[in-house]
Structures are given as structure tokens and as C-alpha cells.
Amino acid sequence: MSRFPVRAAATVVLTALTAAGCGITSTAPTPAGAPASGIQRPGTEARTVKLYFTGPYGIRAVNRPTDRPLSPQQALDLLLEGPTTAERDRGLVTQVPSMAGQLTANAADGAVDLYVPHTVSSGDLDVTAVTQLACTAAHAHVPGNRPATQVDIHIYESLTPSRTPWTVRCGPHGTVIPVTATGEPR
Numbered sequence: 001m002s003r004f005p006v007r008a009a010a011t012v013v014l015t016a017l018t019a020a021g022c023g024i025t026s027t028a029p030t031p032a033g034a035p036a037s038g039i040q041r042p043g044t045e046a047r048t049v050k051l052y053f054t055g056p057y058g059i060r061a062v063n064r065p066t067d068r069p070l071s072p073q074q075a076l077d078l079l080l081e082g083p084t085t086a087e088r089d090r091g092l093v094t095q096v097p098s099m100a101g102q103l104t105a106n107a108a109d110g111a112v113d114l115y116v117p118h119t120v121s122s123g124d125l126d127v128t129a130v131t132q133l134a135c136t137a138a139h140a141h142v143p144g145n146r147p148a149t150q151v152d153i154h155i156y157e158s159l160t161p162s163r164t165p166w167t168v169r170c171g172p173h174g175t176v177i178p179v180t181a182t183g184e185p186r
Contacts, residue, residue, distance in 0.1 A: 114133060
């Protein structure tokens with residue numbers, strides 16, 4: 001058997017494959033659908049608020065879109081509404097008891113005074129609920145431009161401002177950290 005016919009056939013096949021594989025077709029341009037979306041327009045700012053819920057793997061932060069920065073009170077009001085359907089489908093729930101209209105948050109320079117209708121010391125408000133409240137408040141718009149992990153959250157039990165508050169901060173991993181009277185984490 002001669003090698004020439006085999007080589008000639010291989011060359012013809014290779015040339016045909018190379019010409020066909022260039023990716024250029026003989027058709028005219030065709031519509032490809034809607035323009036790209038989901039990309040932020042230059043010069044615009046996407047705003048979100050971070051809410052803290054709990055799920056099968058512990059405390060989880062959820063970013064919700066907003067049209068402006070939210071105060072701690074506004075963020076906590078959203079938290080009290082509970083997770084959305086999509087968030088519940090992901091297994092997220094809240095451990096914060098119902099306190100709509102009773103929870104008050106006042107933001108000051110680098111701190112939030114949080115008045116709750118429950119007591120922390122008796123266990124009415126467990127550590128998961130405290131974490132959800134404190135981290136949500138700390139990640140809202142608090143005057144003073146401190147990082148969320150440096151915002152002091154003063155929790156006043158039973159809506160009583162005269163009692164010594166529980167002072168906590170939201171840790172870097174969404175955990176609550178008690179703070180001493182000198183402002184140092186315990």
C-alpha cells in the first residue's frame with residue numbers, strides 16, 4: 001500500500017477541519033437577546049443593609065437592597081419582620097421574640113442605645129437573639145464612621161434607661177462580644 005494516498009487524504013481532512021473550525025459562519029448577524037444586566041452603572045452606588053438571622057449553621061448575615069443608608073432603628077424594624085420567603089427557603093429563621101413597636105434604638109457617635117422589652121439576665125432574650133439585634137444595629141448607619149466591630153451596643157433591659165446596660169459589640173464573625181466599662185472586649 002502506498003503512503004501517498006494516505007498522506008493526501010490526511011492533508012485534505014486536516015485542511016477541511018482547519019477551515020471549518022475557524023468559527024466564522026456564512027450567516028448574517030443574529031440578535032443575541034437583551035443587553036447585559038446586573039452590572040452596576042458607573043457613578044451609582046448600590047446600597048444594602050445587613051440583617052442577621054440564624055440557620056442550620058449558626059448566625060448568618062443577609063444583605064437586603066435599600067435606597068438609602070438605614071439607621072439602626074430602621075434596620076432593626078426590618079429584622080423584626082423576619083426573613084423573606086427566599087431567606088426562609090435557605091433555612092434562615094429568627095430567634096428574636098416579637099417586640100414590634102417596643103424595641104427602640106438610638107444611635108450616637110459610635111454607639112447605639114438599644115431598649116428591649118425583655119431581660120437578658122433572666123434568659124428572656126437569649127444570646128442568639130442578642131447577637132441578631134446587636135450585629136444588625138452595628139452594621140446599620142451609625143454616626144462616627146467606626147467599623148461595625150467597634151460600635152458599642154448598650155442594651156437596656158425591660159425598656160429601663162436607668163439600669164446599667166449590657167454593652168456588647170458585634171465580632172468579626174457575627175458573634176456578640178461583651179465589653180467592659182473601660183470599652184475593652186472581655
